[in-house]
Amino acid sequence: MDLVSAQVPAGFPETHPNELTEEFYLNMGPQHPATHGVLRLVVKLDGETVKGVVPHLGYIHRSIEKMAESETYVQNIHLTDRLDYLSCHMNNLCLCMAVEKGANIGVPERGEYIRIMICELQRLQSHLLWWATFGMDLGALTAFLYGFDQREQITDIFEDVCGARLTMNYFRPGGSYCDVPDTFIPRVKAVLEGMEKSLDEYADLVGGNMIIQERCQGIGVLTKEKAISYGCSGPVARAAGVDYDVRRDDPYGIYDRFDFDVPLGKNGDCYDRYTVRIEEMRQSMRILEQCIKEMPSEGPYRSKIKTVIKIPEGHSYANVETARGLFGTYIVSDNKPKPYRLKYRSPNFSNVNIIDEVAKGFKVADLVTVLATLDPVIPDIDR
Amino acid sequence: MTEVDKHGSRPQNLGAFEREPEKQDEEKPKQGMIARYCSLIFGGTKSLLTGMKVTIFTFLNPKSTVTQQYPENKDTLEMKERFRGQVIMPHNEDGEHNCTACTLCEKACPNGSINVLPTKNIAGKKILGKYIYRLDTCTICALCVEACPFDAIRMGQDFELATLNKDSLELVLNKKEGRWKS
Numbered sequence: 001m002d003l004v005s006a007q008v009p010a011g012f013p014e015t016h017p018n019e020l021t022e023e024f025y026l027n028m029g030p031q032h033p034a035t036h037g038v039l040r041l042v043v044k045l046d047g048e049t050v051k052g053v054v055p056h057l058g059y060i061h062r063s064i065e066k067m068a069e070s071e072t073y074v075q076n077i078h079l080t081d082r083l084d085y086l087s088c089h090m091n092n093l094c095l096c097m098a099v100e101k102g103a104n105i106g107v108p109e110r111g112e113y114i115r116i117m118i119c120e121l122q123r124l125q126s127h128l129l130w131w132a133t134f135g136m137d138l139g140a141l142t143a144f145l146y147g148f149d150q151r152e153q154i155t156d157i158f159e160d161v162c163g164a165r166l167t168m169n170y171f172r173p174g175g176s177y178c179d180v181p182d183t184f185i186p187r188v189k190a191v192l193e194g195m196e197k198s199l200d201e202y203a204d205l206v207g208g209n210m211i212i213q214e215r216c217q218g219i220g221v222l223t224k225e226k227a228i229s230y231g232c233s234g235p236v237a238r239a240a241g242v243d244y245d246v247r248r249d250d251p252y253g254i255y256d257r258f259d260f261d262v263p264l265g266k267n268g269d270c271y272d273r274y275t276v277r278i279e280e281m282r283q284s285m286r287i288l289e290q291c292i293k294e295m296p297s298e299g300p301y302r303s304k305i306k307t308v309i310k311i312p313e314g315h316s317y318a319n320v321e322t323a324r325g326l327f328g329t330y331i332v333s334d335n336k337p338k339p340y341r342l343k344y345r346s347p348n349f350s351n352v353n354i355i356d357e358v359a360k361g362f363k364v365a366d367l368v369t370v371l372a373t374l375d376p377v378i379p380d381i382d383r
Numbered sequence: 384m385t386e387v388d389k390h391g392s393r394p395q396n397l398g399a400f401e402r403e404p405e406k407q408d409e410e411k412p413k414q415g416m417i418a419r420y421c422s423l424i425f426g427g428t429k430s431l432l433t434g435m436k437v438t439i440f441t442f443l444n445p446k447s448t449v450t451q452q453y454p455e456n457k458d459t460l461e462m463k464e465r466f467r468g469q470v471i472m473p474h475n476e477d478g479e480h481n482c483t484a485c486t487l488c489e490k491a492c493p494n495g496s497i498n499v500l501p502t503k504n505i506a507g508k509k510i511l512g513k514y515i516y517r518l519d520t521c522t523i524c525a526l527c528v529e530a531c532p533f534d535a536i537r538m539g540q541d542f543e544l545a546t547l548n549k550d551s552l553e554l555v556l557n558k559k560e561g562r563w564k565s
Binding site for chain 2: 076149152159160161163205210
């Protein structure tokens with residue numbers, strides 16, 4: 001009774017729940033377009049009210065961690081592309097950094113700058129795709145086309161640099177496998193100019209739209225305590241007020257040289273998650289601008305290493321901030337070219353599991369909004 | 384107590400347009416409702432028109448669109464220089480290639496897509512017999528090209544690799560039993 005009456009917005013007369021309604025269960029997915037992949041949600045409903053959500057995982061499990069044990073470290077890099085395919089450069093980087101830590105491999109100055117720039121471009125690209133699909137999930141197909149327009153330019157840069165558009169396989173222990181072409185810096189500059197304009201457009205199209213605001217503000221509230229206790233990270237946790245960014249608090253690479261802010265939300269609702277991601281795009285652009293100024297124009301892009309990389313007996317861990325949160329790689333090695341055990345800590349697994357806490361008490365349509373703003377990438381959950 | 388617990392399972396405030404104190408609503412419920420109704424209609428229309436401004440601009444300026452008419456522009460389509468398609472083995476005019484059957488690519492391949500079958504020529508020297516490449520298991524990671532010290536294989540520019548017959552995905556890359564180009 002209280003639950004239902006609390007949902008009447010202020011200003012409208014109260015309605016009483018029908019005593020004859022019965023709770024029922026509904027499958028959302030695995031083929032539902034709003035779940036962005038093969039995620040199956042079992043939803044407990046009372047009428048249109050969500051009483052509980054249980055995510056069922058495992059539909060795209062490929063046992064990548066077990067496969068890793070039979071492949072060398074360099075061969076493993078192309079498997080990390082297939083975890084979170086929207087931040088595959090960051091996943092590549094995380095495995096490479098863990099190998100570098102274990103095997104004591106350094107990275108030259110230019111190689112570090114290439115890595116940071118590519119990663120920030122990837123973050124922009126991933127958030128653009130999120131913005132596009134966010135609009136589409138809420139019924140605004142125009143946003144989808146505009147988001148992909150900008151994203152295409154960044155994907156073109158990746159195609160220029162490493163020859164692939166989705167599964168990059170670009171970074172290697174000690175740097176990257178080829179140098180960036182001469183056209184790289186001018187093209188990044190062009191993208192940044194275009195992004196300034198389009199971010200204003202995006203505010204007109206989606207962010208400032210009152211229908212979108214009404215559907216997002218106060219919906220899917222995640223509290224700071226819940227975010228910490230469920231292990232959330234990335235924009236989802238930052239929108240709930242958790243002031244943690246791996247790039248700032250545990251800087252890897254050369255992130256400590258750059259000046260950028262970590263945007264935080266106040267309410268932890270869907271609209272905060274939207275604004276935090278938009279603001280993160282602006283911060284990524286700030287980092288890219290600083291990179292363009294400071295990047296050395298000449299020098300080696302990769303340090304010379306042995307063709308067969310062996311990590312001495314022991315373990316090494318590295319973590320990066322992907323577009324969705326904290327991604328960690330833990331390697332246990334027994335002084336052989338292949339890892340004894342390789343464990344990935346993926347951000348999406350934790351971020352998806354809060355969906356029960358977040359969506360409970362809202363309508364089914366709000367569940368789609370919550371899923372769109374949590375922005376899960378399903379292959380990263382199962383691995 | 385968390386914010387959610389205080390107000391039941393859902394917070395009372397529902398956004399910028401409803402963040403007025405609750406007392407006002409209790410005093411004049413009907414007027415508050417009508418005012419909110421009107422503000423929602425006018426505000427919604429205004430923000431819709433703001434969004435329409437962006438789309439109408441694109442509609443009136445066809446040059447700002449970036450769509451490529453793909454199947455029609457096949458002839459003028461330019462691929463990127465580093466584009467990674469399937470693995471190919473370039474041959475020169477005499478039908479010779481650079482492969483020495485050293486099997487470094489076979490060892491570098493993460494999923495066993497490459498089989499190098501060496502043979503011997505009349506002089507007893509090891510030469511390439513068959514270079515078997517399976518496109519169906521290939522993940523196009525380009526580790527084989529990276530490993531090749533003789534520049535014998537490259538990543539091709541083809542991207543329309545779909546086929547109806549699975550057998551046609553097992554390719555032999557060398558045209559004839561090869562010898563190393565001297």
